[in-house]
Amino acid sequence: MAGILAERRNRLLALKKMRQQGTAPAVEEKTCPSCGRVLHDDDLVNNQFVCPYCGHHFAIPARDRIKMIADDGQFRELDVALVSTDPLEFPDYPDKLAKLRSKTRQGDAIVTGIAKIGGVRVAVAALDTRFLMASMGAVVGEKLTRLIERATKQHLPLIVFSASGGARMQEGIISLMQMAKTSAAIQRFSDKGGLYISVLTHPTTGGVTASFASLGDIMLAEPGALIGFAGPRVIEQTIGE
Amino acid sequence: MSDKTDTLAPVDVLTAAQRVAIARHPGRPGVAEIIDALFTDFFEQRGDRSSTDDPSIMGGIARFHGRPVTVLGNRKGADIEERVACNFGMASPEGYRKAQRIMLAAQKFGRPILTFVDTSGAYPGLEAEEHGQGEAIARSIELMSSLTVPVISVICGEGGSGGALALAVGNRVIMLENAVYSVLSPEGFASILWKDSSRADEACEVMKLTADDLLELGIIDGIIPEPAGGAHENATALFQVLDTQLTRELEALSKMSPTALANDRYRKFRAMGATAVKRGRI
Numbered sequence: 343m344a345g346i347l348a349e350r351r352n353r354l355l356a357l358k359k360m361r362q363q364g365t366a367p368a369v370e371e372k373t374c375p376s377c378g379r380v381l382h383d384d385d386l387v388n389n390q391f392v393c394p395y396c397g398h399h400f401a402i403p404a405r406d407r408i409k410m411i412a413d414d415g416q417f418r419e420l421d422v423a424l425v426s427t428d429p430l431e432f433p434d435y436p437d438k439l440a441k442l443r444s445k446t447r448q449g450d451a452i453v454t455g456i457a458k459i460g461g462v463r464v465a466v467a468a469l470d471t472r473f474l475m476a477s478m479g480a481v482v483g484e485k486l487t488r489l490i491e492r493a494t495k496q497h498l499p500l501i502v503f504s505a506s507g508g509a510r511m512q513e514g515i516i517s518l519m520q521m522a523k524t525s526a527a528i529q530r531f532s533d534k535g536g537l538y539i540s541v542l543t544h545p546t547t548g549g550v551t552a553s554f555a556s557l558g559d560i561m562l563a564e565p566g567a568l569i570g571f572a573g574p575r576v577i578e579q580t581i582g583e
Numbered sequence: 584m585s586d587k588t589d590t591l592a593p594v595d596v597l598t599a600a601q602r603v604a605i606a607r608h609p610g611r612p613g614v615a616e617i618i619d620a621l622f623t624d625f626f627e628q629r630g631d632r633s634s635t636d637d638p639s640i641m642g643g644i645a646r647f648h649g650r651p652v653t654v655l656g657n658r659k660g661a662d663i664e665e666r667v668a669c670n671f672g673m674a675s676p677e678g679y680r681k682a683q684r685i686m687l688a689a690q691k692f693g694r695p696i697l698t699f700v701d702t703s704g705a706y707p708g709l710e711a712e713e714h715g716q717g718e719a720i721a722r723s724i725e726l727m728s729s730l731t732v733p734v735i736s737v738i739c740g741e742g743g744s745g746g747a748l749a750l751a752v753g754n755r756v757i758m759l760e761n762a763v764y765s766v767l768s769p770e771g772f773a774s775i776l777w778k779d780s781s782r783a784d785e786a787c788e789v790m791k792l793t794a795d796d797l798l799e800l801g802i803i804d805g806i807i808p809e810p811a812g813g814a815h816e817n818a819t820a821l822f823q824v825l826d827t828q829l830t831r832e833l834e835a836l837s838k839m840s841p842t843a844l845a846n847d848r849y850r851k852f853r854a855m856g857a858t859a860v861k862r863g864r865i
Contacts, residue, residue: 425861429800430791449865480856487853509744509766511776514790515802518766519855521745522752525721526728526849533729549766551717552705552745557725571716571745572707573775 356415374398376566399544399564403446404453404470407503417457417466420492421485425449429480432512442473450481451506454489456498465493468503469550475507478550482510483520486554490527499537504555507573508548521553528557547573597761599787599796603769605761606740607703610815612822614641614656614699617739620822621829622647622654628685637678639669639702640750642685644694648830653689655682655750656699656739672741673706676719679749683726695733695833698750703768705746720749727752728848731841735832737825738762738794738803744771754848755832756802758794759821760809764802765792802855 373380376398386393390410391400402410409415425443428436443449451473457466467489469476476482486502493500509517528538540558544567551571563569597605605611618625622645630636642655658665659672674682689696705716724745727734736753742764751764758764767775769783772790791797794806807825810817839847 423861423865424858425865427857427859429857430789432789443861443865447865449861481858483856484858507775511766511772513856514766515764515792515797515800516856518744518748519802519852521721521748522724522728522852523855525724526752526852529725529729530849549745552720552749553724554721556715556718556721569717570712571705571720572712577707577709 352414356409356412360409360415397565399566401471401505401544402468403472404448404451404468404503407468408453408455408457408466411459411466411501412457413459413461417455419453419455421449421454421488423449424481424485426479426481426513428512429516430512430514432514435512438474438512446470446472448473450479450485451476452482452485454485456492459501463496463498464501465489465496465498466501466503469505471505471507471545474510474512476505476550477507477510477517477548478520478524478553479510479513479517480520483517483523486524487527490524490531493536494527494531494534497534497536499539500531501539501541502554502558503541503543504546504550505543506546506548506550506555508550517549521549524554525557528554532557532559542567542569544568545573547571599763599790599793600769600784602761602793603741603763603787605813605815606763608813608815611701611740612814612818613661613701614654614658614739615661616818617656617699617822617825618645618654620818621826622652625654628688629681631677631680632684633677633680635677637675637681638665639672639674639706640678640682642682647695647697647833650833651692651694652833653685653694653696654699655685655696657702657747657750659701659740670706672702673704674702674746674749675706675708675711676714676716679705679716679719679723682750683723686726686730690730690732693732695735695836696730696753697829697833698734698736698753700736700738700742700747700751700764701740701762702743702746703741704743704771705749720745723749724752728852729845730848731845733833733836733839733844734848735829735836737807737829738764741768743768752848752852754836754844754851755804757805757807757828757832758797758803759807759814759825760794761813762794763787763792764794764797765790 377396542563625645627643641658660666660669736751769786773782774780
């Protein structure tokens with residue numbers, strides 16, 4: 343019990359430090375989409391991005407998500423500079439990527455790294471819905487696969503916070519193949535006895551649901567998160583349900 | 584051989600949208616016709632061993648030139664009644680679970696697996712979601728990646744999204760000339776990206792879904808030429824070429840050890856998706 347309390351205090355202290363350093367998640371005063379109450383910055387951060395009134399879970403930028411669970415809010419980020427090659431030469435795609443990179447300060451829709459949780463070293467990844475709805479293209483697939491392979495080699499538990507609109511349309515078939523690449527890596531990790539905790543956050547759909555996100559030894563989900571294979575628009579468009 | 588090569592279509596004469604139309608042609612030979620033509624002693628395995636049988640996945644044990652193999656594919660159905668029963672080739676989670684148990688049996692008895700992919704995608708209905716469509720596809724992909732027997736996948740018609748990939752994690756992935764393989768159906772693609780499914784033809788052109796495109800992108804290993812106008816014009820000619828190609832691929836893979844086969848498949852998909860390292864500040 344004392345351990346849990348100390349852990350909680352550490353996390354709160356870490357968040358406090360982040361705020362003092364000005365690196366705290368930039369949340370403006372916003373209205374809770376679920377209960378309609380206006381929430382102050384600090385209240386939301388102090389309550390770990392959960393509405394203190396109704397329990398609605400807000401989307402959390404990938405780096406903040408990892409800092410929130412890591413001891414002292416510290417983690418070592420991997421493959422920071424990995425970016426897309428625009429394999430299909432898709433119209434307007436490179437411009438879109440450049441804008442999102444400078445907005446999020448991320449190479450793509452995923453952040454991976456090594457952290458400690460309660461003193462235990464873990465491999466951890468978080469997807470970020472600000473970046474093309476956290477869709478999976480080559481960079482997401484590659485960074486995640488590298489992390490899984492590192493976790494396999496170093497016998498680390500793996501924690502992945504998923505959120506995704508699915509495969510990245512602008513990278514077409516290459517995106518589809520990332521499903522095979524990541525699932526195969528999970529299979530090998532699992533075969534070696536690795537523990538994989540898959541945390542599904544709102545929304546987790548499409549190719550991410552149909553690959554690594556569904557292969558956890560332990561699967562956790564945010565309350566109220568939309569989790570599915572086909573998104574509502576595809577269901578409606580395909581079969582009219 | 585000579586009369587067959589005469590009927591081959593010249594390369595690059597069709598647009599991507601035209602190839603999509605040929606890939607969807609109702610007369611295009613499906614998995615049932617392919618099994619009938621290329622294999623003997625087919626013994627169908629039905630059911631997922633827990634709830635039901637999804638006829639949109641067809642699989643079983645057969646002989647290929649005398650050798651026991653496992654065959655598996657998406658069945659769209661020959662007539663309207665069968666098409667409805669097969670959900671127009673869109674498999675349910677139960678279908679993918681059936682595929683998994685059939686593949687596990689193949690591995691147990693050391694039978695090579697040949698898959699024939701022809702689906703616009705996995706069934707996206709509410710019931711399919713409730714039964715874990717995402718998990719069923721993920722498990723199929725995961726299982727295929729680890730198999731220690733030779734796996735050859737042929738994209739025969741439509742290869743749409745994870746529903747196709749769930750049967751296409753092969754040591755060799757080959758495509759019929761007019762088959763298409765993509766992250767999503769062109770309609771779904773247009774609907775997601777432009778919120779307008781009527782722009783499907785436009786989507787076909789930017790998606791890079793033809794066999795030529797995919798060979799160039801390193802996604803597939805080879806292309807099986809089709810008779811002029813498409814496979815439905817002369818199925819017998821197609822079957823001959825397909826038979827020759829499958830025999831050759833199977834022979835090559837049969838020389839590999841179980842571990843080498845699994846490693847080969849892992850490396851193949853591991854290499855897909857080039858990335859770049861950006862210099863300076865992100």
